[in-house]
Amino acid sequence: MNAAQPPSCIDARLHLVRPGFTLDVDLHLPGRDVTALYGPSGCGKTTCLRAIAGLTRSGPDVGLARAQPGRVVVNGEVWQDDTAKLWRATHERALGYVFQEASLFDHLDVRGNIRYGLKRTPPARRQVALEQAVELLGISHLMERKPQALSGGERQRVAIARALATSPRLLLMDEPLAALDAQRKAEVLPYLEKLHRALDIPVLYVSHAIDEVARLASHMVLMREGRVLAQGPTGELITRLDLPLAHGDTAATVIEGQVQQHDARDHITTVGFSGGQLLLVSPMAHTPGVALRLRVQARDVSLSLAPPSDTSILNILPARVAALSESSPGQLMVALDVGTTRLLARVTQRSAEALSLAPGKHVYAQVKGVAIVN
Secondary structure (H helix, E strand, O other): OOOOOOOOEEEEEEEEEEOOEEEEEEEEEEOOOEEEEEOOOOOOHHHHHHHHHOOOOOOHHHOOOOOOOOEEEEOOEEEEEOOOOEEOOHHHOOEEEEOOOOOOOOOOOHHHHHHHHHHOOOHHHOOOOHHHHHHHHOOHHHOOOOHHHOOHHHHHHHHHHHHHOOOOOEEEEEOOOOOOOHHHHHHHHHHHHHHHHHOOOOEEEEEOOHHHHHHHOOEEEEEEOOEEEEEEEHHHHOOOOOOHHHOOOOOEEEEEEEEEEEEOOOOEEEEEEOOEEEEEEOOOOOOOOOEEEEEEEHHHEEEEOOOOOOOOOOEEEEEEEEEEEEEEOOEEEEEEEEOOEEEEEEEEHHHHHHOOOOOOOEEEEEEOHHHOEO
């Protein structure tokens, strides 16, 4: 490992050529928390994950004559180094892999499926106990059931528990919620958040659903046609006007905050962040001091030159226009600085002209409490 390289990081230099497709990426990722590989279908997300797992061989010997040698290093542990002619097979890499389909063993009950993952791990390397995985995924009441008696969400939670039972140094998740309907997806997401908080295991999470990425990932890699378009903190990438994520109907801001109080009478939670406070509707009583990640869509932010009065909107935030960009015919995306937080607002060209919007202009951003997602 390079002496200048921080000890907690994931580096992957990957090359792969297939008919009509070339993967050529150089990833430098944090060695903790959740990193999302995001992009449209066919951009190489799953291929990238499989190459890191050793399921697909990458490197200059697979079709790229001028390619740099392939290399995969996970928190100081070298899994592939073509220069040193080092290659660890998948079973020699301390990883857990969760596929889009749960792929449980039908002849085993839930306990047997999870124990299968445990048996793959030498006792000296076991760090996640079976009981811990079961508790984190909320599946203790399912242990005697066979897979055919489980819902889609339950099956996927069991699959995640089985992967965790291997005590992985890296958890790979390939669109684990894509096969679930909205209700089952909403069921599983809180457990994924819980895992992130409870376990110090880095996760590479493949998805083409920006709502999942915004909710789970602290870091992201934006991919297109086998290349890395950008990589960095999620909150920064999704608000960059030079990237496609900041445009269209799904454009949004991720805001990291901390609960200040919760009013049980009207179910309003107050969250403090770098730009002040946000009030949002939350039927769940959040404990003061708890960290919350909020998502505000650009289409739900309106602008005013003066603080409005006699309004139903709960959140009026002083802001400064940082930049403007055409989003679609007749519409502009406005990047706003609210404290040190970047907020996006989608407005019409007519409104921008009426307000004389320009970089440096001071405005007030208005956000409905019912529009904030946490």
